[in-house]
Structure formats: structure tokens, C-alpha cells
Amino acid sequence: MKRLILTLLCSASSILPAQGFNNKKEKAIPSKNLNEQTIHQSIQKETDKIFNKLVNIRRDFHENPELSGKEKRTQEKIKKYLLDLGIEVQTESYGHSVVGILKGGKKGKKIAWRSDMDALPNDYPDPETFKSKIKGVQHGCGHDIHMAIGLGIAEVLAKNKQSLKGTVYFVFQPEEETFKGAKEMLHNGLLSRINPDEIYGLHVTATPVGQIMVKSNEMFAYQKKIRIQLKNGLSEDELNSLGKKISNSLFRTSHGGKPWELQSIVDPKIGLTNPDTIFKDYLFTDGKFNMYSKNNESFLETYLYETNVSHLEKIIPTIQKVIEDNGYKDQFLSVSFVQENPTIINDERLTRSATEILQNLYGKNAIAPDYGQVPFFNDDFSYFQEKIPGVYFFLGGSNFEKDVIAMNHSPNFQVDEESIRTGVKSFSSLIVERLNRN
Template sequence: MGRGEIEHLYPVMVERRRYLHRHPELSYQEQATSAYIADVLNKAGIEHKTQVGGHGVVGIIKGSRPGPVVALRADMDALPIQDEKEVEYKSEVPGIMHACGHDGHTAVLLGVAEYFAARREQIQGEIRLLFQPAEEVCPGGALPMIKDGALDGVDVVYGVHLWTPIPVGTAASAPGPMMASTDEFFVNIHGRGGHGGMPHKTVDSVVVGSAMVMQLQSIVSRSVNPLDPAVVTIGSFQAGTVQNVIAERARLAGTVRCFSETARKLIQKRIASVVEFTAQSYEAEVVLEYIPGYPTLVNDETETNRFFKVAGQLEGLKTELTPPIMPAEDFAYYLQQVPGCFILVGAGNPEKGAEYPHHHPKFDLDEEAMAHAAAILISLTENYMDEWEPK
């Protein structure tokens, strides 16, 4: 694969990414995005299935010779965030935007699809293109796609994430645990409301919730092994409506991030204890809803080494070993089924406005990163097929 072939794909990837950026759809609602993907695959003469695991699309490119099945994955859903960028491709849907780069992932995989569709005679085996819905919201779209057969017969799986925390021209990964597991919890507190001037007649749900927040923050610092990374975050505290009424009800919502199942189970147990006994101490009632989410993303060592070998030879790209990071990814489910590697492709560039964090209202990416992402996926696929030997 030459640099010129990627340069040929690049303008179309940019055009498609900007179209998708203008027309974002939330998790589990990606009907138009799915139809757009299917239309591109149709025009490229690529066999495909729709409604896989919901709004998922699976493209199938079979080569002229027997060989392995290589799966490549892109997610397609957006977020409930108002786009505050002033660019010509700004989201046209109020309150919804691609604030994580999934539009770029989809555009990249469509470009890769067309690259291989034009080279069927050179393909040894099959390339499976996984366009996945609903990555942003648990339980996610990966498991339903797997249950619908998206990984049947697959030998290896690769995925990329355009990543603004690292600069464009850099790609990073790591063998073993690379991204954290994620769980969600919701705490509904029922106290006894009343007049703000007579607190002794009430059970103040705000005070109860505040005590819980502070106690929950001690779980990681005092119960989890300090050598085992973990996070407990309370992202939402809702209670009351006016200044002189003691709120009868309050609701906390939080997330848990871990790298080991030991810490994950311990934290779940400790959250339940903290919530229950704090409520009891204030004579409040409480209901805890704890929702297990994505598991830890664990890269295969052999396939991660392949990434460093292959990507290190690509023009204009350097590789680095990433430390474990606390964001989660349902790509982890694919890696539980087959060997593979998930890669962070640098998309940060302050000179182009690509300096805001993921999930920020002004999030954007340096679109040059898409060329690097495509080159990585193509090169990994070709290298795996070249080195494949029948069992």
C-alpha cells in the first residue's frame, strides 16, 4: 500500500465525515446513518447485511483465495451535546453532535472498504466490516452484533479510535489491559421534606446525599489496593426546587472504572454498604440500582506487537506505548471472543481547533488522522493475511 493510495481515499473520507457530522444520531437511533453506510457499500459492490444487532451493518469482502477472516470495526453513534463549533460542517441537529469521533471512524472504514473492494483478487480470505451502533450507551451495540453472528468465523479483529489527547501523526496502543471497565449506579434517596426553617421536623435528602458523596469518595482511597487503578465518580446530584424547602427526595448517579475484576466486585460491594448504612444513620430510605457495563479492554499481545511492527513502517506516523486509560469501550467484547488490537490514533492539533477533550461541545479533530487510521487498518489486514498459515 503506497502513500498515494491513501491520499486518493482521503478527500472522500473528509467529505463523508463532514456529512455525518452534520447529521448525527443518538445511540440506538442510527437509522439514517445505517442507511447511508449501506448505500455506500451498495455503490462499491460490497455484500452487506443490515439490522445486525439493531442498526448495525456488516460488510463482507471475499477474496479470490482461501484465508483468514479479518474483522474491522467502526462505531457510528453521536452524543446528546449541543455543537458549539463555528464550522461549515457543524451539526444540524439541535442538541446532538459527534463529540467523540465516531463520524470519523465510520468514514475511515468506508474508505478502507472501498480500498479492498477494488482489490478482491489480491485478498487471501475475507474482510468483515463491522459498522456498530450504540457504543456510547450501555449495554452497547457490540454484544447484540456478536449475538447476531458478526464475529462468526472471524480470526482477528482490529479497531481504531481517533484520539485528540495525542497529536496527529502519532498512534498508540498497549498489550493487555488498556481501557477500563465501566459500571453505572443510581441512588434514590427518600427522606422527609419540610420547611427550611424547621429542619428538626425533616429528614433532609440533600444532607443524606451529600454524606453519601463524601463517603463514596473514600472507597478507592481506603478500600482498593493503591496499585490497582480505580475511579468512583458521582456525575449527577439532583434534589430540591427552591431555597426554603427541605427536599424529600434526592438522586445520585455515578460511574465506576476499574482494570481488575477483583477491584470491580469490591467497589460494587462497598458502594452498596456505604449507601445502605449512610441512609440508616439519617433514618432515610434508599434504593440502589447498580448496572454492570463494559468489561476491561484487553489487547492481544501478538496483535499489539503486529501493530507496532506495521504502523512503525508507515510514512508520517510514529508509534508509542500508551499507559492504561480510564475511558471504556465496548470493543472489549470483541476482544473477549477473538484476538485483536484496539489503537488510539492521534487527532489532536490546536492549530486546527482540535484541542478540546472528547465529549466537549467544541470537540473537533484533525482530519489528517483519518488517513493514518485507514493506513493502519489496511496494513494490519494485509500483514495478517500475508503471514497467515492454515491450521
């Protein structure tokens, strides 16, 4: 998950709910179809059986993180795990990617599950006993959890292979943090080799452990890097003043909220699960513009975050007007977006189907509606969604009673490993049910 700025959780404990979701003891709702009931009971049983093994491999990934483009050891671990399950493996898609191919006992459609592999270049405090052994490199975004879940789903489904109607592809993708891996896998012909009908993925986040969250369409705000080019001659004070006026002219929030305070995503009154969340209908910038000069020209740059795609086309004209209204028409040269990665957009039909499936199998609380869009973060899973209908989920990893806060890219990032159990069980069942539906 690519993150553009850091928000600390110094005051999070005052607003976080005292207790999260924990589906460990939940039982599947009995199915009217005996065969369906049996396979989901098997999924739960197998998940529990391999849980400790998945925790151990997650901790191995955590102790041995690898940066984008250097996931060689990680690739070998994943490849061996899948081969030991009898799953066909391909590694030629791009870089250190791994694609596992599990063909079911019956013919049917094709579904892909994606897990990202790379770690972060940081050296934040890590409270875990199984800390990174690699100086300056950490799994501070939860990709170690994602890989453990992906391998767990592969093992559970492999043990139920004869009941599967179709083919499942396990796409282990490198270089997500650089927003490069998914794009390059597609560019190098991934779809010509596997061509799935649907694709799914997840990201662990700071919501309560055991809680799955999803919404149709955008999960994140649109992120754009804006660059303003001016003739040299403006002082630093003038450039600072102009930057503030531009930020103020663009600024919009709902209910007077502060969506840049990411700790609020779990607040029941204003967070993502509340229909009146502050994390919708907003536009703001990172604040202070980065200023520099080059070839007798001045540049102002910042990131902005907009929830409404229809408003994006108004941003550049608004900035140009502010510049001209403040007397800098003669100095103005250009304004443009210089970075605008695609954002996660969940397929509406598949999102509705996934929600229905998980609630029918594991209860109404198995999945929570998401009413907002998270700023700062993004994920190159969006490149897959441009080609294949897909759904991207948030999986809660925080345990507030234990002071475990899964705020990605932050100091003391931790994940309650029960999230692995929830992810493997829930998404194994989801894949089985989606394979059974035309």
C-alpha cells in the same frame, strides 16, 4: 464512545504539546519481501488518491448526523459506497447496521473491522463550516471520522483484493452511544453469519493527529454505577455528609494526580504516554451523589471509576462499613452495582503483533504505548471482544497549532481530517499483515 460526564478544555492550551505527529510524509520501511513492499506502497498510494473523497463523505456524515436507532440515511450511504466497490453487503444483523464482506483472492483467515455510526443528542458550539443541519444532533464524538476511515479501508483493500489471503468484514455498527448496538448485533446472530478470527476498531481522541496509541488489556477504567438504599428518615444534610464520607473512603490516585481532568491525557509529563502517568492506579467517584426518595426509602447514586479489576470486589463491603461506622446500621438496606458495562480489554498477543507490524512498516513513532486507563469513557466494542480476540486503538485527532481539539463530547469538538489518512493507511496495512500470519 459512551461518556458519563463532561470535562471542558478551558486550560488545555497551557499543557498541550506544541506539535503532534503527522505521518502524511512518512514512507514505509522497505520490506525484505518484494510482494509485501509492493502492497504497502499501493496502500499508501491508494489512500492518498481517495483522501479528498473520504473527507467529503466525512463532512456529509457530519452535516447529516443521526441518533442511535435512527441511522437510516447513514446506512444507505454506507451500503451504496460498499456496493459500488463490489463488496457484498448484509443489513439484517440489527437495526441500521451494515456488514460489508470482502473476499480476497486467496484463502485464509477472517478479520473484522468495526466502525460505529450514531451521533449525539447535543447542540454544542461547532466551529466547523460544515455544521450539523439537524437541530440538537451532532457528531460530537467522532463517529463520522470512524465511518470515513472504515470506508477508506474497504476501498483500499478492495483495490488490492487479489493480494488478500482471506476475508475482511466491515462491521458498521449502530447505537454505540446507548451501549446497545454491538450487544444486539451479537444477540441477532452476527457471528453465525461471519464468525471472524480477530476484530479491530478505533476511536479518535484528543491526542496529537497522526498518533496511534494502544495498550494490552484495559484501555479504560471500569465504570460502575453504585446505588445505596436506606430507610427514610435521614435529612438532606445527613445524606450529603454520608455521600462525601463514602467518596473519601474510596478515593485513591497515583502521584497525587487528578485523573478526572481529561485534558491531562496529552500532557507529556503526566499523560497517557508517560510510564508515570496519573491515569493508572486510581479510584474515584463522580463526587456529589444523586439523592432521591421513593416508597419511604432514600437512595444515593453515583458513578465510580476503578482501574484495577481485583479491587472491584472490595468496593461494596467498604461502602457498607462506612455506613455502619457512621451510625446508620439500622437505616441501611442495601448497596449494589446497578450498571456495570463490560470494558475494553485488548488481547495481549494481538496487541503485541499490531504494534510490531505498524512500527516495522511506518516507523517507531507510528504507534505510541499507552500506560494508563481513561476514566468516564467506554465503548460497546467490548461486547465483540468478549466473543472474538480483538484490539481497540486510540487515534489522535487534535492539531494544537491550529487550535483543533478532539475532546469527545465537549463544546467546539473538532478533528484534524489528516487523521483519516493515518487511519486508512495504517490499518489497511495492519489487516493485510494479519491476514498473512497464521
